[in-house]
Amino acid sequence: VTLLERTTRKLKLTQEGQQFLIKARKILNELNAAEEELQKSDQGTAGLIRVDSATPFVLHVIAPLMHKFRECYPDIEIELNSNDQVIDLLQHKTDVAFRFGELNDSSLHAKLVCKSRLYIVASPDYLALKGTPTQPEELEQHDLIGFTRPTYINSWPIKVGDEYFFAQSKIKASSGETVRQLTIRGHGIARLSEFEIWKDMEEGRLIALFEDKIEH
Template sequence: MKSTIEELQAFVSIVDCGSIVMAAERLRQTASGVSRALQRLEAKLNITLLERTTRKLKLTQEGQLFLGKARRILNDLAEAEDSLLKLDEDISGLIRIDSATPFILHVLVPLMHEFMRKYPNIEIELNNHDQVIDLLEHQTDVAIRFGELNDSTLHAKLLCRSRLYIVASPEYLAQRGVLQHPQDLLAHDLIGFSQTQHLNTWPIQVQGKAFGARPKIKASNGETVRQLALEGAGIACLSRFLVQGDIKAGRLTALFEDQIELHYQKIHAVYYLQEHLPKRVWLFIEFLAEKLREYL
């Protein structure tokens, strides 16, 4: 075989990352080393795999054909290596996980100790973005996303469906009065989202249609909305994973439970489309799905 695994990894990573510099970061190598690996591969094959300009890289027709075969070789090798690990506890490596801040704080953080005790050789990196990110650009193994998915380049596993609650603090209700009918919301202070507008549509009918909240105060993520509700700033609509502990402890009161239209927010684990998912990532996704069954 003319090509080496290192050269194939360099080529595939450059394509996936879109640049030699980002591929070098992903492979934890120098940019010059990755560039030389690509040059060696092209010299051995006597073809140009990637056309280089000062602004971008573009696959040649030969490069497109070779890319699929190179991916299969690397995936088969990774699968063969995983098959040699007889115990899940022996699996090692880094998992980069991305999610919105509230999900990290209320769901992932409480589960991390148990996961790492179960798989002591796996390393975890938690990154929080409250907006959808490009997994390749941010070198992310798995991301947690909410609602319907539109990106066809990603694989997804449904982890749970978390219902929505309309909540307020007992202090706010004592000061402003208990709400009797959904239309009473029109006369109250509401807390909502500044960047994710569809979250300002609440699962209750007001004047014959779904209630579109007009928040007096807005925030960019659910944890801030939750904290505002706890402080008595107004009424909010939040997912179960955020407020179930507060409702149980009496810090927040669930409103209109006999009138609310049960709406469940889908929560998925998504990862980049590839034939072979690293076993450490698969183990994390399965662990999370098992733990979140209570939300279904």
């Protein structure tokens, strides 16, 4: 289909081109109107949103953002639920869930929101008492803090030989926040995510180990 006719002096629309232009303008007008309606509806957004995530993510990421969110959406009611284990999100009527790792076979839809580096950390008091390990093999001689489940979390991002180090922990907890508190209080060495401990490292409550050996 020819939409334009070209002469030596000018371009002009063919009959088909004129019809196409009319329809295109109509579509653009409808899109603009739809966008305006969407913006208006955003201003009146209201209702209940149930949000679920692990306790550390709720405490260290979601909670600090709540003030800004409520300024933008004052009419939205928010229910924050902390679950450190896998739950049936549909059964709990969850609208949005933040999880780490890959989504298993599911009817749910997942979208990457952020990435957080893993660190192996200990408190200054623990290192002063037990010494600072300089090689991954030395971790086996130290007090380690791990997770009750899932067990794969206890596989640390550092290798001993050709294998990733698996923490045989003397203390285990189901919550990352509990692991963090135990580590700060000098009970041992732990593997934790940057989002929950960056401030602890910045302020000297925790010290990162093996930074040049950890795989990210």
